[in-house]
Amino acid sequence: MKDEEKGEGRRNETSVLLSSSFILFFILHPSSFILHPFLPNHFQLACVSHCGGWMMQQLCAFLLCGMTLVGATSAQNPDESRALAVDKLFEPVNDKTPGAAVVVIRDGAVVLKKAYGMADVTAGVPNTTKTRFLLASVTKTFTAAAIMQLADRGLLNIDDTVSKYLTDFPSGDKVKLRHLLTHTGGLPDFMSYEQAREKPLEFEPGTRVSYSNIGYQMLGKIIEKVSGQTYEAYLQENIFKPAGMSSSGVDKESSLKERACGYLNSPDGFQSAGRNAATDAYAAGSLFSSVEDLFLWSQALESGKLVKTETLQQVFTPTRMNDGRDGVFGLGWMIGRNKGLREVHHGGDITGFNTEVARYPDQKFTVIVLSNIGMRPLGPLPNAADLSKKIAEIYLGDQMKEEPEVKIVKLDSAVLDLYVGEYAIEAPEVVLREGGRTFVITHEGDRLMGESKMGKGELLAESETVFQAKGSPVKLTFIKDPDGKVNRVLFSVMGVREFPAHRIK
Structure with a gap:
């Protein structure tokens, strides 16, 4: 690996960042990816973290891993075989394309550190583990x-x-x-x-x-x-410097030539996303860093160097909602499970870049993937969140288990009839403009169907009031009035975004 790299990059416009950390809005059909009909294009983020095509991609990763391990010679130790399996994941990128950098941490030590593709295709500058990428929402x-x-x-x-x-x-x-x-x-x-x-x-x-x-x-x-310092100065003095992070900072004009260039997939190949600083994203998404620096960040967090140990436990604990249920966020991190293992993670998506830091605290295992390929349109390389899950499976597969299928219940026709009608969605104007202002629910045969501006799909009953949009991370919860009538429904996207709707017909 080269010790230093040079690159160029850009930020997305603020409106793109504001939609960027929403996740998971493609569904997989047998022959192709299609946009989910219930979600506007503004939110459709190529399977970040949790859904859709991830299942098929995970299967591919498993098969690739299996083939690699079977073909490994007796001279290879397990980590060498795993590294080869990780290399397989990055075969779609080369010295003519942008790519990514990866670090895998186990028990506090780096077990894999590697980069793929180019930081600047035109200038011929390769990605290295020191390459600086925009972090987008990992900034949070x-x-x-x-x-x-x-x-x-x-x-x-x-x-x-x-x-x-x-x-x-x-x-x-x-x-x-x-x-x-x-x-x-x-x-x-x-x-x-x-x-x-x-x-x-x-x-x-x-x-x-x-x-x-x-x-x-x-x-x-x-x-x-509170600190009397700028956001940038506070982070430099209180986080970056104590952690030894010398390749991290707030993106601005002066830093553009010191980081990777961002790229977008297109029918004609990868296109540069341009060169503008991400300063406007501020404390929600303006930072850049390298995988080597993020290893130091991970170690500093766990060691108690930055926050108290008991404070970190609070950070990694799901928030408790007013009604007693657990939310999907801790304090700055998403909290969930991946194939039976507790996962604490956060992703980022900004034009020309996508990122993921995924921690498995019980296994003392962390995967960090930084890519200078945008998540939309879909390209040959899976997004950073999907890659992190594939890599985790390569290393932790023997501890993982298949997630149980959600049991679908059959409801009486009279119950389904309660939900039939047209509902006005209560959401920001950008969502309504792109996704439609209303959602129509019909009862067709023994199925409940939902239709919006984006298309039509089946709603599968998990209980009498909770339905899953088939092949999608979207759930609908129907809310009954005291008299048993249904006039409201709550749309939830993996618990990250919730939009209510009220009956108008």
């Missing part, structure tokens, strides 16, 4: 750590209201810092902070989850207010 994990540092030092409390620090936010007396960290504050998105100040909360804080970049921009402002 650093913002959350900074907030928790300030809490450890007694300078703030995450159960303080926003109004204590941001007096210009009208609803700040209703929203706690904890709500911002866990995306449960009811804040709008797809707009600037100044615009958000003029909008009412979308729901009572703590009652729902709604991924909000605005919330993390507010946390950045709070870091500055």
